[in-house]
Amino acid sequence: MSTAPVSKIAAGSGPVLEVRGLSIELPKGSDRGLAVSGASFTVERGEIVCLVGESGSGKSVIAQSVMGLLPKQLPVAGGTILLEGEDITHAPLSRLRQLRATRMSMVFQEPMTALNPVMSCGEQIDEVLEEHTKLSPAERRLKILETIREVRLPEPERIYASYPHQLSGGQRQRIVIAMALILDPALIIADEPTTALDVTTQAQILQLIRDLQARHGTGVLFITHDFGVVAEIAQKVAVLRLGELVEFGLRDEVLKHPRHAYTKMLIRAVPTLAPVQRAADATAPIVLEIRNLSKTYVDRGWLTKKREVRAAMEVNLEIRRGQTLGIVGESGSGKSTVARCVVRLIDPTSGEIRLSGEDIAKLSARKLRPLRRRVQIVFQDPYRSLNPRRRVGEAIIEGPINYGLSRAEAIERARKLMELVRMDPASLERYPHQFSGGQRQRICIARALAMEPELLIADEAVSALDVSVQAQVLALLEEIRGRLNLAMLFITHDLRVAAQICDQVAVMSQGRVVEYGPAAEVFLRPSHEYTRALFAAAPGRDFAFSTETH
Amino acid sequence: MAIPNPGDAGRGKIDESLSTESADVVRHESAWERARRSWSVRIGGTVLLILLFIAIAAPWLGTVDPTLFDAGSRDLTPGKEGEITTLDGEAIKHKFIMGSDSFGRDIYSRVLYGTRVSLIVGAFSAAVALLFGIVLGLMSGYVRWLDGPLMRVMDGIMAIPAILIAIALVAMFRASLLSVIIAIAIPEIPRVTRLVRSLVLTIREEPYVEAAISLGTPAWKIMGFHILPNTVAPLLVQGTYICAFGILVEAILSFLGVGLPPDIPTWGNIMSEGRSQFVSFPHNVFFPGLFLAATVLAVNILGDGLRDTLDPKMARRT
Numbered sequence: 001m002s003t004a005p006v007s008k009i010a011a012g013s014g015p016v017l018e019v020r021g022l023s024i025e026l027p028k029g030s031d032r033g034l035a036v037s038g039a040s041f042t043v044e045r046g047e048i049v050c051l052v053g054e055s056g057s058g059k060s061v062i063a064q065s066v067m068g069l070l071p072k073q074l075p076v077a078g079g080t081i082l083l084e085g086e087d088i089t090h091a092p093l094s095r096l097r098q099l100r101a102t103r104m105s106m107v108f109q110e111p112m113t114a115l116n117p118v119m120s121c122g123e124q125i126d127e128v129l130e131e132h133t134k135l136s137p138a139e140r141r142l143k144i145l146e147t148i149r150e151v152r153l154p155e156p157e158r159i160y161a162s163y164p165h166q167l168s169g170g171q172r173q174r175i176v177i178a179m180a181l182i183l184d185p186a187l188i189i190a191d192e193p194t195t196a197l198d199v200t201t202q203a204q205i206l207q208l209i210r211d212l213q214a215r216h217g218t219g220v221l222f223i224t225h226d227f228g229v230v231a232e233i234a235q236k237v238a239v240l241r242l243g244e245l246v247e248f249g250l251r252d253e254v255l256k257h258p259r260h261a262y263t264k265m266l267i268r269a270v271p272t273l274a275p276v277q278r279a280a281d282a283t284a285p286i287v288l289e290i291r292n293l294s295k296t297y298v299d300r301g302w303l304t305k306k307r308e309v310r311a312a313m314e315v316n317l318e319i320r321r322g323q324t325l326g327i328v329g330e331s332g333s334g335k336s337t338v339a340r341c342v343v344r345l346i347d348p349t350s351g352e353i354r355l356s357g358e359d360i361a362k363l364s365a366r367k368l369r370p371l372r373r374r375v376q377i378v379f380q381d382p383y384r385s386l387n388p389r390r391r392v393g394e395a396i397i398e399g400p401i402n403y404g405l406s407r408a409e410a411i412e413r414a415r416k417l418m419e420l421v422r423m424d425p426a427s428l429e430r431y432p433h434q435f436s437g438g439q440r441q442r443i444c445i446a447r448a449l450a451m452e453p454e455l456l457i458a459d460e461a462v463s464a465l466d467v468s469v470q471a472q473v474l475a476l477l478e479e480i481r482g483r484l485n486l487a488m489l490f491i492t493h494d495l496r497v498a499a500q501i502c503d504q505v506a507v508m509s510q511g512r513v514v515e516y517g518p519a520a521e522v523f524l525r526p527s528h529e530y531t532r533a534l535f536a537a538a539p540g541r542d543f544a545f546s547t548e549t550h
Numbered sequence: 551m552a553i554p555n556p557g558d559a560g561r562g563k564i565d566e567s568l569s570t571e572s573a574d575v576v577r578h579e580s581a582w583e584r585a586r587r588s589w590s591v592r593i594g595g596t597v598l599l600i601l602l603f604i605a606i607a608a609p610w611l612g613t614v615d616p617t618l619f620d621a622g623s624r625d626l627t628p629g630k631e632g633e634i635t636t637l638d639g640e641a642i643k644h645k646f647i648m649g650s651d652s653f654g655r656d657i658y659s660r661v662l663y664g665t666r667v668s669l670i671v672g673a674f675s676a677a678v679a680l681l682f683g684i685v686l687g688l689m690s691g692y693v694r695w696l697d698g699p700l701m702r703v704m705d706g707i708m709a710i711p712a713i714l715i716a717i718a719l720v721a722m723f724r725a726s727l728l729s730v731i732i733a734i735a736i737p738e739i740p741r742v743t744r745l746v747r748s749l750v751l752t753i754r755e756e757p758y759v760e761a762a763i764s765l766g767t768p769a770w771k772i773m774g775f776h777i778l779p780n781t782v783a784p785l786l787v788q789g790t791y792i793c794a795f796g797i798l799v800e801a802i803l804s805f806l807g808v809g810l811p812p813d814i815p816t817w818g819n820i821m822s823e824g825r826s827q828f829v830s831f832p833h834n835v836f837f838p839g840l841f842l843a844a845t846v847l848a849v850n851i852l853g854d855g856l857r858d859t860l861d862p863k864m865a866r867r868t
Contacts, residue, residue: 343764372766379757387758389779399765451765
């Protein structure tokens with residue numbers, strides 16, 4: 001290609017990546033014509049540009065178009081993509097293959113699936129070198145070990161020989177980063193690289209990306225939906241809305257003085273870490289009292305050794321009517337185990353679960369049935385919480401009918417509830433796939449409320465939602481708790497969300513409650529080491545987002 | 551559709567119109583619409599519809615009673631004219647489109663009437679296997695203590711070759727349409743049970759099932775209303791394979807002489823009778839064989855098409 005010499009001249013100066021008026025088509029029959037329409041932005045050398053947007057805004061499509069990974073159904077309709085001055089918009093596959101890994105590389109969201117499970121980590125990095133360099137095996141090995149050291153993994157020799165499943169999520173992501181970095185590309189595209197990780201691991205990976213980028217002077221296009229991460233890492237921010245780039249500028253400008261209404265709305269929807277102070281009535285009756293709750297999973301194979309996993313140990317919690325208890329913790333901390341024990345989806349190993357004084361921990365299925373009504377749960381994944389083959393109405397009236405309400409009465413109640421969760425009662429006639437994630441979560445809340453429960457459990461109920469929708473659902477939950485005087489158990493890994501909604505907070509780590517007290521107390525004066533580490537890791541904790549309304 | 555705002559709880563008002571989530575909901579096409587567009591489903595379905603028509607309309611398609619024979623019209627090659635004696639002893643002119651066999655019976659009539667047996671056996675053996683498989687699979691997947699004993703019995707049945715069980719079962723009872731159908735269905739039950747059990751084990755972990763448990767829905771309702779409807783697509787696909795297999799096994803049983811009595815026209819019986827004369831009169835075996843192959847192929851193509859369009863692993867997330 002004649003552009004080859006141009007790229008040499010351009011190297012060392014000019015932007016690493018320049019996207020000009022990029023438009024990408026969507027297949028016919030989609031909800032809009034273009035996945036990306038007329039997006040323009042640049043990534044300078046040694047600069048981190050964050051591409052932010054809600055799900056479906058086209059941010060991943062842009063990443064794929066730069067890497068030349070777009071599926072055939074999404075053709076580039078117009079515009080140009082310049083990598084170090086070379087037009088790669090319609091570059092042939094052979095040229096793209098040369099460029100990938102050497103001039104641009106990608107870090108994916110899911111470190112488990114980005115690595116081949118049957119190849120050792122070292123071999124996988126070696127593949128990149130073997131393809132693109134003429135180094136001898138010994139030289140390659142040295143370089144790999146050096147890179148593994150650079151991404152701050154311990155014992156490079158051992159890591160070289162280990163398989164992906166032997167490493168933790170954070171370690172795997174470091175391997176993926178090492179692989180992306182080993183040929184010193186000018187541009188790294190990171191597509192939600194920390195979304196699948198715990199908050200403390202996320203903080204480490206963000207730090208690593210920032211350090212490496214500063215040392216190598218690499219341009220980074222960082223795709224995320226999390227404004228905390230943006231505040232933490234970005235130098236420039238590009239905001240996408242339904243395929244349109246609505247704002248592009250320096251981080252502080254965009255986050256503190258957003259110009260476009262959509263950016264303003266998004267930033268306003270980001271919950272703050274400062275807990276909402278609310279007078280809690282200390283004399284309200286106790287709805288849920290958990291005493292010394294433990295759950296041990298025993299894995300007893302036929303010929304294998306007995307294995308025990310202690311998911312929850314000696315948990316003590318209580319919730320009063322009209323109040324919200326938040327359980328925060330990282331994955332595997334046992335917070336969901338506690339919730340599932342309270343709903344009796346799993347049977348606790350020992351301890352008491354008192355529901356308005358009645359112990360339900362050991363009740364038989366028959367005796368438990370009349371009590372089930374009193375505790376209801378809303379799950380994390382709105383796409384799996386509703387039976388795809390049943391109408392919304394059927395889902396909501398199912399519970400009341402089980403408890404003896406007539407069909408007509410149940411439907412009447414369902415209509416009222418739809419209004420309570422701010423949905424059109426006509427939705428009862430539709431199937432779940434006709435609704436968006438936020439709407440489905442409202443339906444799930446209505447389904448839970450149809451039982452007129454005393455205790456509502458929200459198990460990561462807003463974690464899968466976009467930030468603007470998350471704010472709506474949180475506001476709805478808050479309103480319902482107040483109006484119906486419900487006790488609420490709110491399980492989340494997101495400290496910002498917990499700060500907004502909880503009166504009391506319990507911090508769990510490795511099956512134990514390490515800190516438990518009023519939200520204001522825990523957030524402002526954390527006493528346990530783990531709690532402090534958790535707060536320190538929250539992305540963008542010191543950043544003052546814009547609070548202006550219009 | 552626009553949802554009214556859930557109020558502002560200490561936070562700025564959220565402009566719903568700007569949220570991506572308020573974008574129009576895309577209509578997903580239904581499984582049936584997807585299936586109908588598939589060429590495999592169209593081709594397989596059309597061939598099967600033609601066969602179904604032949605089976606139903608056999609008496610009006612220029613056939614004679616398939617049991618009639620005429621000593622004067624033995625071993626005619628396809629297309630020859632001849633005579634055939636009716637039950638009243640009356641000899642009528644008849645064109646033997648597919649020739650005649652060594653008794654002087656019209657192969658064309660026998661093959662067309664044989665379609666009835668094959669389709670009935672295929673459809674009903676699939677239905678019987680699915681029915682028992684669904685019940686056993688649901689029990690095994692949902693009632694945990696039943697799982698071990700039930701599945702070991704199923705393993706036991708699977709250890710015996712299907713055709714041998716079928717032969718043994720038919721030999722035990724008088725060979726009739728019902729006994730042949732049951733004999734073909736029984737070896738297939740374990741396979742359906744396994745499929746249903748594995749589906750139940752995945753679906754019962756879905757949050758919507760857990761939600762139903764917390765709504766106090768009794769176990770039988772959960773199985774019937776939440777789990778079963780979500781197993782329909784893979785079961786439909788499995789059903790077509792059992793149907794094709796059933797048609798083949800019925801032909802094998804008849805061919806071996808352990809199936810339906812020789813006076814009933816089935817493709818296996820026709821081929822079995824034509825076998826001894828295959829070298830001189832191959833048409834005795836050729837025509838029923840052609841129909842058998844076409845039917846099994848059509849059912850399998852239909853099954854492949856359904857699998858591609860209905861299987862949740864292939865389909866987009868709905």
